[in-house]
Amino acid sequence: MTxxxxxxxxxxxxxxxxxxxxxxxxxxxxxxDFGFNLLWHPSLGLELGNNLQxxxxxxxxxxxxVDILVFEGTVVNAPxxxxxxxxxxxxxxxxxxxxxxKVAKFIVAAGDCASWGGIPAIEPNPTQSKGxxxxxxxxxxxxxxxxxxxxxxPVINIPGCPAHPDWISQILVAVATGRxxxxxxxxxxxxxxxxxxxxxxxxxxxxxxxxxxSTQKFGERTGCLFYDLGCRxxxxxxxxxxxxxxxxxxxxxxxxxxxxxxxxxxPFYDLKPxxxxxxxxxxxxxxxxxxxxxxxxxxLMTVVAKNTxxxxxxxxxxxx
Ligand code: SF4
Ligand code: SF4
Numbered sequence: 001m002t003x004x005x006x007x008x009x010x011x012x013x014x015x016x017x018x019x020x021x022x023x024x025x026x027x028x029x030x031x032x033d034f035g036f037n038l039l040w041h042p043s044l045g046l047e048l049g050n051n052l053q054x055x056x057x058x059x060x061x062x063x064x065x066v067d068i069l070v071f072e073g074t075v076v077n078a079p080x081x082x083x084x085x086x087x088x089x090x091x092x093x094x095x096x097x098x099x100x101x102k103v104a105k106f107i108v109a110a111g112d113c114a115s116w117g118g119i120p121a122i123e124p125n126p127t128q129s130k131g132x133x134x135x136x137x138x139x140x141x142x143x144x145x146x147x148x149x150x151x152x153x154p155v156i157n158i159p160g161c162p163a164h165p166d167w168i169s170q171i172l173v174a175v176a177t178g179r180x181x182x183x184x185x186x187x188x189x190x191x192x193x194x195x196x197x198x199x200x201x202x203x204x205x206x207x208x209x210x211x212x213x214s215t216q217k218f219g220e221r222t223g224c225l226f227y228d229l230g231c232r233x234x235x236x237x238x239x240x241x242x243x244x245x246x247x248x249x250x251x252x253x254x255x256x257x258x259x260x261x262x263x264x265x266x267p268f269y270d271l272k273p274x275x276x277x278x279x280x281x282x283x284x285x286x287x288x289x290x291x292x293x294x295x296x297x298x299x300l301m302t303v304v305a306k307n308t309x310x311x312x313x314x315x316x317x318x319x320x
Pocket of ligand 1 (some may be wrong): 022148201203205209225226231232234252258289
């Protein structure tokens, strides 16, 4: 039996919605086949009011073990580091996070917000939001740089806006079975199983990328989305074209550029008054090169590739 507790801070519930659509395994499989016992979840938990407070205190006091604490959303610290803007079960949510992180065996951050602050933590960050162990790319976050849970791991980050449902359900199984100890985490605490390759891996437009054949419209069935629409597939670590969404498709297969949502810089702009809107992801030629490319060589290769492109790169291809 694996006791799992799921709490939500500054969040839109997107990761919950995503998780409930998991297929391999499904959220129900976790309970019926993998022995999960759901202590509480904001959309599925039964306890309310005093009963919920009692449950949470029993977790903290060790009367009920917490094998996995899943946190969705940011840790809200406003105003003035009190966390009063996000009260839950009688006290600031950040105080529950502080206490429960001391007793949970493993902690999983579901989505960008819990991983590193996501959209709420964009400057000027009025909710003083932080991720559990990162603030954007900077290590530390709410729990601090050196935090490790009772099970000996730092917070396991499953980023994405939202995170892919099967990334969440499969990592939960890996944690419950102890396999997580064999799965390496990268420098951003992302399990390498899902985040060591680029979104571009498996993209059906890779041949078009190679010949610099571009599309300028969303949804087109030909052309690469990098050159004119700013696809971030070559700079983003995710398995979206290996583990398809709904097991059917992906953004780039449907003709929508990758927005880089599994990286801490997503969504590539800040909201500070007076700041120039500086997204590089859509409707503007990308200023970034694919990760690892040398600018001079890349420019030379672009000319050669365009001049050698065969006719088929203009043809439509079938994609879903
Ligand atoms: S559409 Fe994006 S992910 Fe696909 S080949 Fe082009 S740049 Fe790469
Ligand atoms: S394709 Fe890119 S933006 Fe879309 S879910 Fe995957 S990583 Fe995020």
